[in-house]
Amino acid sequence: MADIKIEIDGQIVNAKAGETLIAITDREGISVPRFCYHKKLSTSASCRMCLVDIEGVPKPQTSCSTPVSDGMKIHTQNEKAKASQKAVMEFLLINHPLDCPICDQGGECELQDVAVEYGSDVSRFSEGKRVVAASDIGPLIQTDMTRCIHCTRCVRFGSEIAGMMEMGGTGRGEDLKIEPFLAEGITSELSGNMIDVCPVGALTSKPFRYELRSWQMVSNESIARHDLTGSNVYAQTYKGQVKRIVSGDNEAVNETWISDRDRFSYEGLTHENRLLTPQIKVEGQWKEVEWNVALDFAIKGLSNTVLNNRKAHKLGGLASSTTTTEELYLMQKLLREIGCENLDHRLNVNNLDEAIHLESNLKLQALEQVDHALIIGANLRLEQPMINHRLRKAQLSGANITALNVKEFDYNYALNHVSVAPNEIATILAGVLKIVLEKKSIELPEYLSAISPSSSSVELAKDLLNAERPVILLGEHIINNKQAASIAQLIAEIAKQVGANTLNLSISANALGAQHVNFVPNSVGMNVNEMFKAEMRAFLLLDVYPEYDFHHANSAIEALSKEDVFVVSLNSFNNDLVAQYSDVLLPMAAMYETSGSQININHDIQSFTAMVKAPDEAKPAWKVLKVLADLLELPGFHYENSTQILEEFEHQPAHEHSQETAIDLSQQSTAIETVWMHNCYHSDALLRHAKSLSMSTLGQVNSASMNANTAKELALSDGDEYLGVPVDITETVADLCVFVNSNQATNIRSMS
Amino acid sequence: MISDNAKKQIDHWIEKYPQGKQSSAVMEALKIVQAENDNQLTHDSIQAVADYLNMPGIAAAEVATFYENYNHKPVGKHIIRFCHNISCMLNGADDLIAHLETKLGVKTGEVTKDGLISVKKVECLGACVGAPMFQINDKYYENLTADKIDDIVDGLQ
Amino acid sequence: MNEVCFKNLDKDQCWSLETYEASGGYSTWRKILKGEYTPDQIINELKASGLRGRGGAGFPTGLKWSFMPRNAQGQKYIVCNSDEGEPGTCKDRDILRFNPHAVIEGMAIGSFVMNATVGYNYIRGEFIEPFNRFEGALKEAYSAGLLGKNINDTDVSFDLHAHLGAGAYICGEETALLESIEGKKGQPRFKPPFPANVGLFGRPTTINNTESFASVPDIMINGGQWFADLGVENSGGTKLFSVSGHVNNPANFEVSMGMPFSELLELAGGMRNGAKLKAVIPGGSSTPVLTAEAAMGMTMDYDGIDKAGSMLGAGSVIVMDDSTCMVEALTRLAHFYYDESCGQCTPCREGTGWLYRVLKRIMDGKGKADDIELLLGVQEKIMGNTICALGDAAAMPVESFLRNFREEFEYYIEHKKSMVKG
Numbered sequence A: 001m002a003d004i005k006i007e008i009d010g011q012i013v014n015a016k017a018g019e020t021l022i023a024i025t026d027r028e029g030i031s032v033p034r035f036c037y038h039k040k041l042s043t044s045a046s047c048r049m050c051l052v053d054i055e056g057v058p059k060p061q062t063s064c065s066t067p068v069s070d071g072m073k074i075h076t077q078n079e080k081a082k083a084s085q086k087a088v089m090e091f092l093l094i095n096h097p098l099d100c101p102i103c104d105q106g107g108e109c110e111l112q113d114v115a116v117e118y119g120s121d122v123s124r125f126s127e128g129k130r131v132v133a134a135s136d137i138g139p140l141i142q143t144d145m146t147r148c149i150h151c152t153r154c155v156r157f158g159s160e161i162a163g164m165m166e167m168g169g170t171g172r173g174e175d176l177k178i179e180p181f182l183a184e185g186i187t188s189e190l191s192g193n194m195i196d197v198c199p200v201g202a203l204t205s206k207p208f209r210y211e212l213r214s215w216q217m218v219s220n221e222s223i224a225r226h227d228l229t230g231s232n233v234y235a236q237t238y239k240g241q242v243k244r245i246v247s248g249d250n251e252a253v254n255e256t257w258i259s260d261r262d263r264f265s266y267e268g269l270t271h272e273n274r275l276l277t278p279q280i281k282v283e284g285q286w287k288e289v290e291w292n293v294a295l296d297f298a299i300k301g302l303s304n305t306v307l308n309n310r311k312a313h314k315l316g317g318l319a320s321s322t323t324t325t326e327e328l329y330l331m332q333k334l335l336r337e338i339g340c341e342n343l344d345h346r347l348n349v350n351n352l353d354e355a356i357h358l359e360s361n362l363k364l365q366a367l368e369q370v371d372h373a374l375i376i377g378a379n380l381r382l383e384q385p386m387i388n389h390r391l392r393k394a395q396l397s398g399a400n401i402t403a404l405n406v407k408e409f410d411y412n413y414a415l416n417h418v419s420v421a422p423n424e425i426a427t428i429l430a431g432v433l434k435i436v437l438e439k440k441s442i443e444l445p446e447y448l449s450a451i452s453p454s455s456s457s458v459e460l461a462k463d464l465l466n467a468e469r470p471v472i473l474l475g476e477h478i479i480n481n482k483q484a485a486s487i488a489q490l491i492a493e494i495a496k497q498v499g500a501n502t503l504n505l506s507i508s509a510n511a512l513g514a515q516h517v518n519f520v521p522n523s524v525g526m527n528v529n530e531m532f533k534a535e536m537r538a539f540l541l542l543d544v545y546p547e548y549d550f551h552h553a554n555s556a557i558e559a560l561s562k563e564d565v566f567v568v569s570l571n572s573f574n575n576d577l578v579a580q581y582s583d584v585l586l587p588m589a590a591m592y593e594t595s596g597s598q599i600n601i602n603h604d605i606q607s608f609t610a611m612v613k614a615p616d617e618a619k620p621a622w623k624v625l626k627v628l629a630d631l632l633e634l635p636g637f638h639y640e641n642s643t644q645i646l647e648e649f650e651h652q653p654a655h656e657h658s659q660e661t662a663i664d665l666s667q668q669s670t671a672i673e674t675v676w677m678h679n680c681y682h683s684d685a686l687l688r689h690a691k692s693l694s695m696s697t698l699g700q701v702n703s704a705s706m707n708a709n710t711a712k713e714l715a716l717s718d719g720d721e722y723l724g725v726p727v728d729i730t731e732t733v734a735d736l737c738v739f740v741n742s743n744q745a746t747n748i749r750s751m752s
Numbered sequence B: 001m002i003s004d005n006a007k008k009q010i011d012h013w014i015e016k017y018p019q020g021k022q023s024s025a026v027m028e029a030l031k032i033v034q035a036e037n038d039n040q041l042t043h044d045s046i047q048a049v050a051d052y053l054n055m056p057g058i059a060a061a062e063v064a065t066f067y068e069n070y071n072h073k074p075v076g077k078h079i080i081r082f083c084h085n086i087s088c089m090l091n092g093a094d095d096l097i098a099h100l101e102t103k104l105g106v107k108t109g110e111v112t113k114d115g116l117i118s119v120k121k122v123e124c125l126g127a128c129v130g131a132p133m134f135q136i137n138d139k140y141y142e143n144l145t146a147d148k149i150d151d152i153v154d155g156l157q
Numbered sequence C: 001m002n003e004v005c006f007k008n009l010d011k012d013q014c015w016s017l018e019t020y021e022a023s024g025g026y027s028t029w030r031k032i033l034k035g036e037y038t039p040d041q042i043i044n045e046l047k048a049s050g051l052r053g054r055g056g057a058g059f060p061t062g063l064k065w066s067f068m069p070r071n072a073q074g075q076k077y078i079v080c081n082s083d084e085g086e087p088g089t090c091k092d093r094d095i096l097r098f099n100p101h102a103v104i105e106g107m108a109i110g111s112f113v114m115n116a117t118v119g120y121n122y123i124r125g126e127f128i129e130p131f132n133r134f135e136g137a138l139k140e141a142y143s144a145g146l147l148g149k150n151i152n153d154t155d156v157s158f159d160l161h162a163h164l165g166a167g168a169y170i171c172g173e174e175t176a177l178l179e180s181i182e183g184k185k186g187q188p189r190f191k192p193p194f195p196a197n198v199g200l201f202g203r204p205t206t207i208n209n210t211e212s213f214a215s216v217p218d219i220m221i222n223g224g225q226w227f228a229d230l231g232v233e234n235s236g237g238t239k240l241f242s243v244s245g246h247v248n249n250p251a252n253f254e255v256s257m258g259m260p261f262s263e264l265l266e267l268a269g270g271m272r273n274g275a276k277l278k279a280v281i282p283g284g285s286s287t288p289v290l291t292a293e294a295a296m297g298m299t300m301d302y303d304g305i306d307k308a309g310s311m312l313g314a315g316s317v318i319v320m321d322d323s324t325c326m327v328e329a330l331t332r333l334a335h336f337y338y339d340e341s342c343g344q345c346t347p348c349r350e351g352t353g354w355l356y357r358v359l360k361r362i363m364d365g366k367g368k369a370d371d372i373e374l375l376l377g378v379q380e381k382i383m384g385n386t387i388c389a390l391g392d393a394a395a396m397p398v399e400s401f402l403r404n405f406r407e408e409f410e411y412y413i414e415h416k417k418s419m420v421k422g
């Protein structure tokens, strides 16, 4: 676009030909009132609030839709512009309630802000205000449509960003009503952004409702850690409690959107199951004690079981990857200092000999630019919403996207879905690799000799070869695939040959942080599964909830519960099971209650401070670990704040685990395989305690999906349960496999 | 929800539009489905049309509630749409509407007890030189008088 | 009279292909198929003809056609606006019923000029009879090998379809009409971009009124100058005037532009019952109302009506005698715009209802002394501030009724009853 000069309110301004006026005034800090305009949404130019006067144009023009041209002279404040703006304001107010003091948006309402400046005598309207009947659109968003100013931002958000048009404007003229069509209300995983885009109090946060005014709260930047994006958020707090999470702005990460998971998980912070005081188990009885008593008890227990008799190899350290990098770093440092190499964060992997090694080498902004994506084993919409959002943008700008999945999920953009049973994936990819190698006249490795590529392989290979900027994404559904390691290795090979980037989405939350600080056993140590098979004497657990976190939940619980095993649990939540196997309970700070960092898919270390103090006696885990280390008289734990910990590990080279796994395609199982995924609103402890999310349509999903043939093979029918989960017979699932999406504890024990 | 016959009619409309633009047929599809369902659209029939045309339900609902020619409440077998706009008003439409209301024993917006006829006041139907006029189903009746109205209405069954 | 769109009106089966061809119909199209015309030649004839858009805005048709990026890659569309819903207007209905082939040929010629190989005629949903006529004509044209792909083995293609509306005046606004063809609510788009660049399905599109298209074939047969000479300066040709209201013989009249209003009134049989003329809305409900005096001194062409203080619009002449209560008439019109506003933009959505409610209140005998100022203030706040011209259309009658017949409104407010009807 050509560089041009225009004049705004007498001031010469540089611009590009064709830019919209409002983009320029925003850049220049010239304030033009607006309601329907949103920089990330299409233009609607319907509220008419941004009218300005352009010399030589008889009618006032909307800044949000007018492209500028060289020499244009614009007046945003002259009499004509002001008259139009005032007129629009007056029209907006005649049907808008003037009871701001009781409105939930009071104090952060764009209408209120502008009205103060423009609204004049609204009293002239005496014809009675429009009242719109209340409608319930679900547990997350509160509606008060009498306040709606019909800016359609929420409607455009739905169709353009969420990719599912759920809100619409029905009726016409004065009867125009913004509402959803479906009885279940709004179900998008991104729905809460409608709250942020709504300029008035028509759509507000239901969990937050009536609590506070925005000005009463303190708002600080933080990071949400439920997935690999690490969305930037503002945590709004009041009197030591997180009251609301709203979206932050970071083009490189989440642009200006956040998932509902990130927005509403904070509700779990105040759940009644929070562990609030240190407790020790004496003769089978729990006793609340002071911190120093609990810590001494922990040290004594560890000493008795493993430390005093050089049995550190009988100690196991397990951590959830939802914790901070600092916590993970300190914990591994502590364990390694005392000679323990048994540590792991890969709790949900069935067979770590088949562990996935695949690098992520494409940043989110670049993901938007790909022209082809191959998704393998993921329902990205629910598992990695913001990554899915970037892919959606790529698709809308023309990228061709294919998903290789056990189930045809509700994708929110057009893609080619290829239905595959888990045991077919490696073979298909091997076929792809074979075609690619043959095309490039590269000698075939031995393991490909017996492969004859299927038509799916041919299609996939063609797309990858034709693409200029392809990416292959490996998802969470593969972690327990019997050929997981081979699949990852095949992807790496294919990517190398076709020049594709890869994204390893088989891990989540802060697993990249755990990898960075090497929270895995070295060659002499045991991994999580090995630990449960060995005769362990003690465990140090960091925010672990076995019934959800472990693939081998049963053997984990058994191992932890043994009479002579001493278990120290640093936990944010308590429950019967935790109480059953633990010997010491140390309450830890949860998300937003501790400082620290997360490493996201861009490999950026994103730091955050504590937004609130942890409740009651709970303490940030890094502090607890530091004190434990001090009590054990370990050297090198003189930290005063978490930043010092960060400084220690941030420049350490990330630990590479690129040991080449030999690809082995010989063993293809023929059994009916099950892919078990936690419901997206039950994927970590904090989420499982966030009540509104659990009540939402997505949070309620609990089904074992299989096609009719598989059901027949398993002798199941509708109404039955499979592994304790209601059976859902649907032809969207590949033959001879089951896809479980459950909001219940993992129940795979009977599977393996 | 949508009969095979209705689908055939809808398909005929879909053919008029470019590939992938089948939602252009939504207005006719809603009319076709309405005609098969007592002249009325329901939440389910709107959803069925949306599904058939592969568009969001709310998008079809927007259309179904924006245009006049869809009914969301029970209507009669015959719908009399009486123009009351300016040219018809100048030619005595208001009195004739009153006459019709009295004759049928209903107000505009209502259905006769036998479910045969409903009366609606509508805006200009584009036949102003034939004012006063009304439309019954697909047909226009112009230069109406009270007698003419009686004849026409008596002929409805 | 009846020299262009209505020239076959008195013939038997005037809508048939046979009748149409007998009077020279499709001769231009056939010449185009034989390669005897270039697009520029046609545009030049149209420019010479002085034909201006008959849908209301009066934009020169030749100029509009020249704006289309005819050489741009990809699909382009040509669209006919037969949504006819402006109160007082009913000419396009008769063109569709009585001369559908002229519309088809006019569109075909346009499709060639603008290289737009697909066309749609948007017919208002209530026009079932005209729709069937048009569909019948399409069938005839297709069977006669006049439409389709690579017609007569030439590189000329034109596929034409009829699209039916479903009851919404706003779909007459050209961008709302495009939205409607796309299967959406008829909400006008903001401009720019204009349809010539981003139109139907995002492609370059030209939209013209039924009468505009139907005038093109005869212009091509007889030449642009012939058409221009039928009318007066700045207003070439003939025009269909729908004369309705208090006249003896309300009808559509195709007459030369520039005819004095008084003559047109005579054609329409004069005032009914010999009553006195009180007011005239000369171009459809959206155009300002004129007093009898202003009307009687006016000629029926763009400039003539402009001079009298109104607009030619769609040529819909609504005649009111002295029994007409102007408060009632304006209230009816205000109700219309209130009912038909699409609702997307604030001033129109909120303002049309406000205007109607104040007028209704006055009619209900609850008017207040400052209501007239209020009405004037509200219409002024709508005027010019909306996405489409419906806002202006709703405002203009209010201003002109109050300017020309203010005392009737004052009387109604003060006496809580009509000055005319008591």
Ligand SMILES: Cc1cc2nc3c(=O)[nH]c(=O)nc-3n(C[C@H](O)[C@H](O)[C@H](O)COP(=O)(O)O)c2cc1C
Binding pocket: C052, C053, C054, C055, C056, C057, C058, C059, C081, C082, C083, C084, C085, C086, C169, C170, C171, C172, C173, C174, C175, C207, C208, C209, C210, C212, C213, C388, C389, C390, C393
């Ligand atoms: C509210 C509104 C209603 C309109 N209705 C019609 C209509 O029914 N028929 C029509 O041809 N033009 C109508 N127009 C004008 C069209 O937008 C457009 O200008 C016209 O179709 C262009 O054709 P023309 O250049 O041949 O006149 C309307 C405009 C507005 C703002």
Ligand code: SF4
Binding pocket: A147, A148, A149, A150, A151, A152, A153, A154, A155, A178, A197, A198, A199, A200, A202, A203
């Ligand atoms: S609900 Fe809010 S965002 Fe949606 S249209 Fe109304 S005011 Fe705009």
Ligand code: SF4
Binding pocket: C170, C187, C188, C340, C341, C342, C343, C344, C345, C346, C348, C349, C386, C387, C388, C389, C390, C391, C392
């Ligand atoms: S002026 Fe009225 S009809 Fe036109 S776009 Fe705005 S609200 Fe819709």
Ligand code: FES
Binding pocket: A033, A034, A035, A036, A037, A044, A045, A046, A047, A048, A049, A050, A051, A062, A063, A064, A065
């Ligand atoms: S912000 Fe420009 S019209 Fe709404």
Ligand code: FES
Binding pocket: B083, B084, B085, B086, B087, B088, B089, B123, B124, B125, B126, B127, B128, B131, B133, C087, C088, C089
């Ligand atoms: S005013 Fe009644 S048909 Fe036009």
